[in-house]
Amino acid sequence: MRSAKFDALLSRYYTIIIFLIPALTIFTLFVVLPIGEAAYYSFFRWNGYGAPEKFVGLKNYEFLFKNRVFIMSLKNNFYIIAISLFVQLPFALLIALMISDKLRGAAFFRTVFFLPFILAEIVTALIWAYIYDGNYGLVAAIWGFFGAEAPFVLGDKDWALVAILIVIFWKFFGIHMMIYIAGLQAISKEVLEAAKVDGAGPITTAFRIKIPMLIPTIKLSVFLSLLGSLQLFDIIMPLTGGGPSNVTHSMVSYLYYFGVMRMKVGFGSAVGVVIFLICLFIAIGYQRTLMRDDNENKF
Amino acid sequence: MKTNFRTYYLYLLLFFLAGVIIIPLYVSVMGGFKHTGELRTNSLGLPIDWKFENYTSLLINSDFWLFLWNSTVYAVGTTFFVVLFASMTAFVFAHVKFAANKFLYNYFLLGLMFPFATAILPLFLRVRDFGLLGTSWAVIIPQIAFGLGFSIILFRGFFRQMPKEIFEAAVCDGCSYTQFYFRFTLPLSTPILATVSVITLTGSWNNYLLPLIMINDESLYSWPMGIMVFRGEYFTDWGKILAYVSLTLVPAVVFFFTLQKYIVAGLTGGAVKE
Numbered sequence: 001m002r003s004a005k006f007d008a009l010l011s012r013y014y015t016i017i018i019f020l021i022p023a024l025t026i027f028t029l030f031v032v033l034p035i036g037e038a039a040y041y042s043f044f045r046w047n048g049y050g051a052p053e054k055f056v057g058l059k060n061y062e063f064l065f066k067n068r069v070f071i072m073s074l075k076n077n078f079y080i081i082a083i084s085l086f087v088q089l090p091f092a093l094l095i096a097l098m099i100s101d102k103l104r105g106a107a108f109f110r111t112v113f114f115l116p117f118i119l120a121e122i123v124t125a126l127i128w129a130y131i132y133d134g135n136y137g138l139v140a141a142i143w144g145f146f147g148a149e150a151p152f153v154l155g156d157k158d159w160a161l162v163a164i165l166i167v168i169f170w171k172f173f174g175i176h177m178m179i180y181i182a183g184l185q186a187i188s189k190e191v192l193e194a195a196k197v198d199g200a201g202p203i204t205t206a207f208r209i210k211i212p213m214l215i216p217t218i219k220l221s222v223f224l225s226l227l228g229s230l231q232l233f234d235i236i237m238p239l240t241g242g243g244p245s246n247v248t249h250s251m252v253s254y255l256y257y258f259g260v261m262r263m264k265v266g267f268g269s270a271v272g273v274v275i276f277l278i279c280l281f282i283a284i285g286y287q288r289t290l291m292r293d294d295n296e297n298k299f
Numbered sequence: 300m301k302t303n304f305r306t307y308y309l310y311l312l313l314f315f316l317a318g319v320i321i322i323p324l325y326v327s328v329m330g331g332f333k334h335t336g337e338l339r340t341n342s343l344g345l346p347i348d349w350k351f352e353n354y355t356s357l358l359i360n361s362d363f364w365l366f367l368w369n370s371t372v373y374a375v376g377t378t379f380f381v382v383l384f385a386s387m388t389a390f391v392f393a394h395v396k397f398a399a400n401k402f403l404y405n406y407f408l409l410g411l412m413f414p415f416a417t418a419i420l421p422l423f424l425r426v427r428d429f430g431l432l433g434t435s436w437a438v439i440i441p442q443i444a445f446g447l448g449f450s451i452i453l454f455r456g457f458f459r460q461m462p463k464e465i466f467e468a469a470v471c472d473g474c475s476y477t478q479f480y481f482r483f484t485l486p487l488s489t490p491i492l493a494t495v496s497v498i499t500l501t502g503s504w505n506n507y508l509l510p511l512i513m514i515n516d517e518s519l520y521s522w523p524m525g526i527m528v529f530r531g532e533y534f535t536d537w538g539k540i541l542a543y544v545s546l547t548l549v550p551a552v553v554f555f556f557t558l559q560k561y562i563v564a565g566l567t568g569g570a571v572k573e
Contacts, residue, residue: 012395012476020387020403022383023384023388026384026444026447027444030440030443031413031445033421034417035421037424038421041420095316109313109316113317118551118552118554119551120523122505122507122523122526122527123523123551126526136338136535140339140342141342178563182563227414231414233507233508234523237527255416255419256511260512265420265421265424268419269420272418
């Protein structure tokens with residue numbers, strides 16, 4: 001005889017299996033396994049047809065770290081991270097502090113600053129490719145106003161990366177501002193009232209209360225910014241496509257041009273593995289130092 | 300007096316910044332209405348001689364609509380399955396006690412740290428070997444796979460906050476997990492369903508890299524691929540390109556203003572509260 005308890009138990013296992021299988025299968029087949037395969041393929045020279053047979057050991061990695069273009073792309077990714085962390089995020093925080101108070105028009109500014117984030121990266125980059133165009137764009141108009149011949153910044157080895165960094169700043173500072181505003185809104189009104197009663201001005205309040213209480217939020221935006229910077233691709237393609245003379249590649253655009261386009265599965269996978277290891281390194285550091293207190297709250 | 304002074308500079312900065320954001324968007328939309336000659340001489344002002352042809356020629360261009368349609372299929376297909384699978388999984392993690400619960404949850408979390416780029420080539424081979432190349436599934440399935448992790452976190456957080464009493468009462472009344480999921484969990488979760496849908500929709504709609512890798516057949520191009528092909532054809536014919544850009548910009552902005560609440564909740568609230 002089947003008891004009600006037995007039925008409940010049966011229903012539980014049935015549910016676990018039926019509910020978990022679709023997600024687990026897709027996730028394993030299309031996320032977890034490909035990462036493992038990338039690590040394996042990276043030891044081969046292989047064009048993706050037949051089975052990988054030509055084992056080359058660490059040759060792909062050796063070549064990679066001797067390759068001027070790849071080293072350049074690695075450097076570019078670090079510039080992007082540096083500008084994001086040390087210029088973009090503090091600036092986003094400053095703006096968030098300014099407009100989270102009861103400022104007239106705060107909602108308007110918030111929406112406007114957030115706007116670039118919702119545009120597709122391709123569209124953003126095309127708009128800026130126009131703006132930077134030395135014959136037609138805004139840069140041309142501004143230079144023309146002063147009677148000067150406009151430069152083609154995107155074609156200039158020294159300036160192309162700066163131009164890309166400006167676009168990244170333009171597109172992404174709004175999301176970080178929004179994250180900070182959400183964090184600021186979670187700070188209890190009583191604390192701020194108390195500070196006011198004690199005679200703390202806006203700047204003291206910002207440094208002594210708001211920013212310290214915002215630390216978990218800042219960690220989150222640092223993390224998002226790091227991972228986003230490492231995977232930058234869409235913005236580069238319409239602007240420079242990695243040019244001029246391959247000085248503005250990111251690691252992902254390098255992977256696309258030199259791995260995917262030429263169907264070098266082994267070599268491309270090696271690039272992917274390097275990106276993965278950097279992400280992993282960051283994630284572990286993040287878990288160790290930055291996320292410790294959050295985890296305690298979570299579980 | 301001093302405060303007024305400070306406020307004055309604050310507004311000056313904010314309006315300057317707003318200008319830096321809005322002017323590029325404005326010149327793009329207006330640029331689509333200008334002749335090439337006028338783009339050279341008058342890039343900031345309103346068009347002197349309005350040219351509608353850039354826009355109208357796109358609106359009657361069947362490829363333009365085809366690419367938008369393809370992107371719609373990818374976005375809707377991805378969103379449907381992400382919402383369904385992620386909510387089912389998160390439901391189990393939130394309500395069903397079993398030994399591997401936390402382990403499996405962390406398994407999905409780990410996936411969040413995997414950069415998509417690393418998996419590109421093996422992913423392409425898998426899709427090819429499954430015979431999915433040349434179909435919409437080549438884009439949809441990998442997008443589902445990479446969309447699951449974050450969606451599961453959002454759903455699980457929301458489900459855990461639902462009052463336990465409903466669940467206990469329903470189970471006592473002989474309601475099975477499956478019934479509970481369909482009758483109570485889903486109907487009570489509209490805010491989070493909306494948030495996850497909106498994030499997944501926008502992510503898929505704007506995705507460039509994945510379709511670029513998976514799609515060879517021009518009849519399956521997504522609109523970001525279409526716009527890049529268009530750029531390749533009309534390299535510096537900016538009027539045409541800006542018209543294309545504007546036609547995709549306007550729906551995005553409208554979409555954003557209607558669903559702003561959910562977009563922001565998904566990107567900030569969900570993450571911050573976790």
